[in-house]
Amino acid sequence: MTSSIDPQIFDEVDAVMHSQSETIRFKIPKTLRHAAVQMPRHDFCRLRPSQWLNDEVVNAYVALLDANTPDDILFVSSFFMSQLHSGGYRKVTRFLKGVSGQPQQGLLTGKASMLIFPISEPVDRRADDPGLHWTLGVLHCRQREAVYYDSFPVSSGFDIFRKHAREYIMGRGGTENVRQEELDAWTYHHAPTPLQNNGCDCGAFLCANMLSVSFGLPHFAQKDIPNIRKHIALQLHRGAIYIPEYNIPKPCE
Numbered sequence: 001m002t003s004s005i006d007p008q009i010f011d012e013v014d015a016v017m018h019s020q021s022e023t024i025r026f027k028i029p030k031t032l033r034h035a036a037v038q039m040p041r042h043d044f045c046r047l048r049p050s051q052w053l054n055d056e057v058v059n060a061y062v063a064l065l066d067a068n069t070p071d072d073i074l075f076v077s078s079f080f081m082s083q084l085h086s087g088g089y090r091k092v093t094r095f096l097k098g099v100s101g102q103p104q105q106g107l108l109t110g111k112a113s114m115l116i117f118p119i120s121e122p123v124d125r126r127a128d129d130p131g132l133h134w135t136l137g138v139l140h141c142r143q144r145e146a147v148y149y150d151s152f153p154v155s156s157g158f159d160i161f162r163k164h165a166r167e168y169i170m171g172r173g174g175t176e177n178v179r180q181e182e183l184d185a186w187t188y189h190h191a192p193t194p195l196q197n198n199g200c201d202c203g204a205f206l207c208a209n210m211l212s213v214s215f216g217l218p219h220f221a222q223k224d225i226p227n228i229r230k231h232i233a234l235q236l237h238r239g240a241i242y243i244p245e246y247n248i249p250k251p252c253e
Contacts, residue, residue, distance in 0.1 A: 013233045017045050026060065027239030033076060033097050034063035037236075047233040049226055053203025054130055055079070058118050060236055061207045065116075068241045069214050072113040074099070078120050081137065084164050085123040089171025106176035108141055108169070108183075115139040116213060118206055121157050123164070134206040137161055138213055139169070144186045149213075151196045151205035162188040194221050201225050207232050208244075215243065 016024060025038040043056045059077045066075040076095045084092045096107060096115075104110040116138050120131035135157050136149040146165040148158050165188060173183040196205055201222070208220050208228045220228065224244070231244045 010230055010234060013237050016237055026236050028064050029067045031066050034066050037063050047229045049229060050200050052130065052200055055120065058203060058206065061232060062118060064235060065210055065214055072111065073214055074112050074115045076117045078118040080117045081119045081123050081164060082125060084168055089168055101176045107172050108178050109176050112141045115141065116210055119161065123160060134202040136206050136209045137165060139165065146186060146188045147191045149191050149193045149209045151193055151202050153195050158190045194219050197222050204228050
């Protein structure tokens, strides 16, 4: 992870976007939960201003974060919530590879500090539907808090998030033999988050929120979104996390 960026590095990203290659393969290490990352060049170009970010871009960024954060921070793909909605807890047990139900090794019993998952809304969308809005769900496992991040000023997604997050926590608690009183102690709330002022940048807000939650960064704003999109593209291209300059505190004078 680095925060020192030579502006000329962004020229590499522009060159990739204008290349003749139909498929881009990223230098992102495989993890237990995420395979090697590649995507069509036209999807990578969605990181240009005012473009809608699809599952391919969001899940590539999820894989990058999963490979570059501590082991106790876990990420699952954008299909997690829709699968939970359609099939219940049993349908999403495969998402947490490498997390057992043994004491001190489970999601709720010590292995994880956070489970982070992008949410494509509506959660009942078809597999070929790009969705209408991106939000973020985070389970703070040691604090027993389920937190929902939504960059749109008016949204009804929190109620659905709370319902399914609770369903998942109860199911996972059964797998890990967690006491019912501990499961009932979980709280569910909507976190304050920067708001978008258009209908196309929710995916960029989502990625920025995932980065901010993972590394404890300060808030950003709509004015930072063009820079955020450039940083996401750079990070994917380089297979490394660069802390965006808008979040670097200025030294005391």
